[in-house]
Amino acid sequence: MAVVKELFSAYHKNELPTGGGFIISAFFDLNTTYTKYEVISYAAVKDIYLTDEGIVFQADGKKIFAIVEPQNYTEKHVEPAYRSALHRIPYRLKEVEIFTSKRQDRIMVxxxxxxxYTSFTVTKSEGHNFSYVVYNTDDILAAIKSFFEQSMWKDARVPKADASKVAELIVSEFKKIMIGPDGEF
Structure with missing residues (x-):
């Protein structure tokens, strides 16, 4: 069964998997339902340490990003790569899968x-934002699907039926960043 722990709590308890694992972070806009997700797989860990900004992983990583863009989002015409920091993901529109919910929200993956290569930083969670570490277990795909079904529905307020479809899309992209049993990509 999948093991999911709050990232910073796991760090302080020395419970982060050093053989590789996954990190899911979510960033919420305080004024709208705009939500940004970042999913990181990491392997070949050399060191993990805390800084003022967050936790630095000296490790190789692969990331996928997703955003939930509410129907009334005023910057829809701006490429995701050129938006403000909270709303930015490193993709252009042609580099994302776009799903439109029944409520006309756009979800991009x-x-x-x-x-x-070499290192990445997971920033400290503030407000409603969160970061979880997910251990690499045999049921990781089911765990990721369940996590995103619930988070998209309850946290990002995507209609439940659409949240399930988006979770399947995220799992299909997640397969590209999976870690093998030997802790390698």
Missing amino acids: GKEPVIT
């Missing part, structure tokens, strides 16, 4: 992972 990156088609290809972003690769980070």
